Amino acid sequence: MKTLYTARTVIRPWYLSDADDFFEYASTPDVGPNAGWEPHRTRSDSLNVIKNYFQRTYYHWAIVLPDLGKVIGGIGLTQDPKRSFPQAKALGYSMSKDFWGHGYMTEAAQAVISYGFKDLNAQLISAYHYSFNERSKRVIEKCGFTYEGKLRLCSQPYMGVLHDDCCYSMTRDEFTKLYL
Ligand SMILES: CC(C)(COP(=O)(O)OP(=O)(O)OC[C@H]1O[C@@H](n2cnc3c(N)ncnc32)[C@H](O)[C@@H]1OP(=O)(O)O)[C@@H](O)C(=O)NCCC(=O)NCCS
Numbered sequence: 001m002k003t004l005y006t007a008r009t010v011i012r013p014w015y016l017s018d019a020d021d022f023f024e025y026a027s028t029p030d031v032g033p034n035a036g037w038e039p040h041r042t043r044s045d046s047l048n049v050i051k052n053y054f055q056r057t058y059y060h061w062a063i064v065l066p067d068l069g070k071v072i073g074g075i076g077l078t079q080d081p082k083r084s085f086p087q088a089k090a091l092g093y094s095m096s097k098d099f100w101g102h103g104y105m106t107e108a109a110q111a112v113i114s115y116g117f118k119d120l121n122a123q124l125i126s127a128y129h130y131s132f133n134e135r136s137k138r139v140i141e142k143c144g145f146t147y148e149g150k151l152r153l154c155s156q157p158y159m160g161v162l163h164d165d166c167c168y169s170m171t172r173d174e175f176t177k178l179y180l
Helices: 016-026 043-054 104-118 134-143 172-179
Strands: 010-013 060-065 070-079 088-095 124-130 146-155 163-171
Touching: 010 104, 016 043, 016 070, 016 088, 043 060, 060 104, 070 104, 088 104, 104 124, 104 134, 104 172, 124 134, 134 163, 163 172
Parallel strands: 088 124
Antiparallel strands: 010 060, 060 070, 070 088, 124 163, 146 163
16 A cells, blocks of 8 residues: 655554554544544554554555654545445545644545545545534535535444435546546
8 A cells, every 4th residue: 555645744554553643533532423433442442443444454544744753643445335336435534633624634635535546446436424524524525526415314323323424426537627
């Protein structure tokens, strides 16, 4: 898996030594629940996710601010859970609240979208957010995704409460027009 470089970030594979930085933000109530996962309770939770999920399944990157030498978030492309053909990828991300509001995720997402279409030969990349997640909505809009609609009561993350999924996608043609 390639390391990607943007103007301000390095987007690289996860290392086990990232567990402390990951735990620092994954243990807070503002990050995981907005993305559908439970806050981590211990550093071992973070280590396990790195070891058994990020490092075992493609494509998950850590987002690093090189000047700080710190992992500030994560981003990934997985099989789109709502489409069955393998060239349909879904974009997912989360970031430490300390770094929200500086456009880092939009910058990282644009690099990962380019990688998905150019290197992974994706035909479509989707992005989903819960209807209350306005920040994620803005990231998705700023990346140029097209809104498809809302799937009501679609996701049931760990707390057992059903959420609406706001659905977006970008086709290869749209990527070419917007990014190249
Ligand atoms: C989603 C997330 C990565 C966004 O990070 P971020 O640093 O805030 O992203 P950006 O700075 O690039 O953009 C945020 C945008 O949302 C806007 N915004 C912030 N709060 C907002 C609100 N309450 N209502 C509407 N827009 C809001 C900002 O103004 C900004 O838009 P702008 O650039 O047009 O001004 C971050 O909030 C996060 O990690 N959240 C928890 C995990 C998560 O939600 N993951 C995504 C699951 S779908």
